[in-house]
Amino acid sequence: MNDETTDILLVEDSQDDARFFTRAIEESRLGTRLRIARNGVEAMAMIFGVGDPDQAMPVIWPRLVVLDLKMPMVGGREVLRRLKGNLHTRSIPVVVFSSSVEKRELVESYHLGANSCVVKPTDFEEFRKAVRLLGQYWLQFNQPSKP
Amino acid sequence: MRADQQLKASLKEIDDLKAALDQHAIVAITDPQGKITYANDKFCIISKYSRAELLGQDHRLINSGHHSKEFIRQLWKTIASGKVWKGEIKNRAKDGTFYWVDTTIVPFLDDDAKPRQYVAIRADITERKRGEAAREHLAAIVNSSDDAIIGKTLKGIISSWNPGAEKMFGYRAADVIGKPVTILFPPELVSEEEEILRRIARGENVKHFETVRVRKDGQRLDVSVTISPIVNPAGEIVGASKVARDITERKRAEAEIRQLNLELEARVAKRTAQLKAANEELEAYSYSVSHDLRAPLRAMNGFARILEEQCHDQLAPDARHAIERISANAAKMGQLIDSLLDFSSLNWRPVTKKPVTPAAIARMVYEELRPESNGHRVEIKIDNLPRCEADPTLLKQVFVNLLSNALKYSRNRNPAKIKVGWRKEADGPVYFVQDNGAGFDMEHAGKLFRVFQRLHTSDQFEGTGAGLAIVDRIIQRHGGRIWAEAAVDQGAIFYFTLGRSPVKS
Numbered sequence: 321m322n323d324e325t326t327d328i329l330l331v332e333d334s335q336d337d338a339r340f341f342t343r344a345i346e347e348s349r350l351g352t353r354l355r356i357a358r359n360g361v362e363a364m365a366m367i368f369g370v371g372d373p374d375q376a377m378p379v380i381w382p383r384l385v386v387l388d389l390k391m392p393m394v395g396g397r398e399v400l401r402r403l404k405g406n407l408h409t410r411s412i413p414v415v416v417f418s419s420s421v422e423k424r425e426l427v428e429s430y431h432l433g434a435n436s437c438v439v440k441p442t443d444f445e446e447f448r449k450a451v452r453l454l455g456q457y458w459l460q461f462n463q464p465s466k467p
Numbered sequence: 468m469r470a471d472q473q474l475k476a477s478l479k480e481i482d483d484l485k486a487a488l489d490q491h492a493i494v495a496i497t498d499p500q501g502k503i504t505y506a507n508d509k510f511c512i513i514s515k516y517s518r519a520e521l522l523g524q525d526h527r528l529i530n531s532g533h534h535s536k537e538f539i540r541q542l543w544k545t546i547a548s549g550k551v552w553k554g555e556i557k558n559r560a561k562d563g564t565f566y567w568v569d570t571t572i573v574p575f576l577d578d579d580a581k582p583r584q585y586v587a588i589r590a591d592i593t594e595r596k597r598g599e600a601a602r603e604h605l606a607a608i609v610n611s612s613d614d615a616i617i618g619k620t621l622k623g624i625i626s627s628w629n630p631g632a633e634k635m636f637g638y639r640a641a642d643v644i645g646k647p648v649t650i651l652f653p654p655e656l657v658s659e660e661e662e663i664l665r666r667i668a669r670g671e672n673v674k675h676f677e678t679v680r681v682r683k684d685g686q687r688l689d690v691s692v693t694i695s696p697i698v699n700p701a702g703e704i705v706g707a708s709k710v711a712r713d714i715t716e717r718k719r720a721e722a723e724i725r726q727l728n729l730e731l732e733a734r735v736a737k738r739t740a741q742l743k744a745a746n747e748e749l750e751a752y753s754y755s756v757s758h759d760l761r762a763p764l765r766a767m768n769g770f771a772r773i774l775e776e777q778c779h780d781q782l783a784p785d786a787r788h789a790i791e792r793i794s795a796n797a798a799k800m801g802q803l804i805d806s807l808l809d810f811s812s813l814n815w816r817p818v819t820k821k822p823v824t825p826a827a828i829a830r831m832v833y834e835e836l837r838p839e840s841n842g843h844r845v846e847i848k849i850d851n852l853p854r855c856e857a858d859p860t861l862l863k864q865v866f867v868n869l870l871s872n873a874l875k876y877s878r879n880r881n882p883a884k885i886k887v888g889w890r891k892e893a894d895g896p897v898y899f900v901q902d903n904g905a906g907f908d909m910e911h912a913g914k915l916f917r918v919f920q921r922l923h924t925s926d927q928f929e930g931t932g933a934g935l936a937i938v939d940r941i942i943q944r945h946g947g948r949i950w951a952e953a954a955v956d957q958g959a960i961f962y963f964t965l966g967r968s969p970v971k972s
Contacts, residue, residue, distance in 0.1 A: 442797075
């Protein structure tokens with residue numbers, strides 16, 4: 321069972337960053353289908369619906385989850401822990417995409433199963449480039465495990 | 468003839484007696500005025516004068532000065548009145564040494580009962596006197612000691628008791644001599660005595676045994692006791708001497724020190740925990756600051772860019788310039804945040820010293836920086852710097868900041884000249900980075916290493932003002948020093964040391 325409507329699920333509380341991300345994705349003209357959750361709670365609801373996140377089958381199967389770490393209430397770390405803790409969702413690639421990644425958080429993120437960690441560039445050109453490369457790599461080059 | 472024979476026999480007897488006396492005693496004869504008229508061999512030997520030197524001399528020749536005038540006056544009064552005098556006299560030999568003689572002086576009277584001569588018969592008692600003096604000396608030591616010195620028998624009965632013991636335990640000698648030593652023991656420690664007596668009987672010492680004893684008034688004392696067997700000349704153990712020292716004060720001081728140490732340890736542990744918490748808080752704060760400050764910067768930068776891209780054709784040149792300035796300032800602020808974080812992270816990041824080769828680090832850094840000089844002519848000289856111990860990452864940062872400064876401030880020179888060198892000083896090598904660039908006025912040198920303080924405007928030379936502050940902090944964390952020498956338009960030299968560490972050539 322695959323969800324054919326979502327390529328990237330962006331979990332991002334900053335509307336500005338979400339907008340830049342969207343813009344960068346659109347500029348790359350790959351027809352990438354992007355959904356945005358504005359915080360951890362919304363992300364969990366999108367993925368698991370009303371089911372128990374620890375064991376429920378997901379209701380959507382994004383090909384990539386891009387995750388901001390620092391968000392109010394349920395943070396990116398918690399989302400990562402749930403996604404990688406659930407047998408059904410743990411093969412979904414997750415890229416941590418945060419303004420600054422403290423070493424301790426880097427270690428913790430990989431320990432929880434993050435597939436990649438990328439620091440969000442401050443400069444808009446760099447940001448655009450990072451988003452474009454992320455999309456190219458994870459959606460075009462990377463071979464996912466087919467659920 | 469018969470009388471003659473009798474006389475001969477009498478004289479012979481007198482000679483024999485005299486010979487026997489000369490063998491036994493020191494004999495001297497003086498006239499009533501004290502002039503020596505006869506001295507036997509023994510007198511010559513002990514006084515170390517020859518007979519010729521003694522005869523005819525006043526007997527005061529051998530006076531030692533030891534005895535009082537009164538003593539001498541009594542002596543003369545006695546013998547002058549025809550009575551025998553007995554006593555011990557200290558005399559002085561020719562070589563200045565002293566000797567003691569047990570003396571009997573017999574006056575011989577003439578017919579009108581006046582002394583005709585005095586015969587002094589003496590025995591050498593110098594050895595005995597010396598022994599007595601030694602004993603008195605020892606007794607004085609025992610009596611004047613602050614330690615309690617107690618003699619006891621093999622059955623533990625007190626046999627002697629010095630004033631120190633009197634003072635320490637509050638009993639007078641008469642109170643305790645003949646009593647068991649256990650009267651000084653607290654009831655629960657009386658059993659110690661059995662073991663002590665057993666060891667003494669085996670000829671062993673008990674040394675610096677710390678225990679508790681009780682005064683007459685019931686007060687307890689911490690004491691250090693040393694007990695040794697007393698051995699008589701025949702080699703038999705006849706008792707024990709016990710030296711007790713009051714260590715109550717020492718014990719109290721020790722307890723106080725222990726208590727202070729515990730408090731100190733607790734305080735250190737508390738401070739360490741506080742410091743650790745403060746560091747963690749600072750780290751979290753820095754992280755949060757960097758995250759929170761960067762997000763709006765990205766927004767400024769991003770929207771300025773979008774505005775420019777989308778509305779480029781509608782924008783007047785002034786407006787386009789304004790947008791450019793927004794972007795440039797956002798970028799500058801990003802750099803400031805990075806510098807601030809780099810700088811503050813030096814406060815908590817551990818410094819891990821390892822043997823390093825500073826010259827290799829400096830060369831590597833220069834290779835990395837060279838592209839930034841945009842083909843400008845630079846003459847660089849990196850000397851063979853001595854190896855030392857430093858945190859490699861941080862030392863690299865030192866060279867990055869100093870060399871990029873050197874390149875930056877010398878870019879108006881043709882050619883720019885940069886030298887990385889060192890000189891030997893008493894407390895280790897002093898490294899330096901020298902350029903022939905813009906330099907600065909030494910009057911402002913004090914501001915040089917302060918964070919965000921700059922000696923040049925951004926229009927002249929770009930920068931955030933954190934570079935040298937970071938270098939300063941790194942050098943500080945290594946226990947080293949940094950200073951600079953410069954003059955306006957004469958270039959600058961930055962010197963630094965890396966603290967005491969074994970230097971390998």
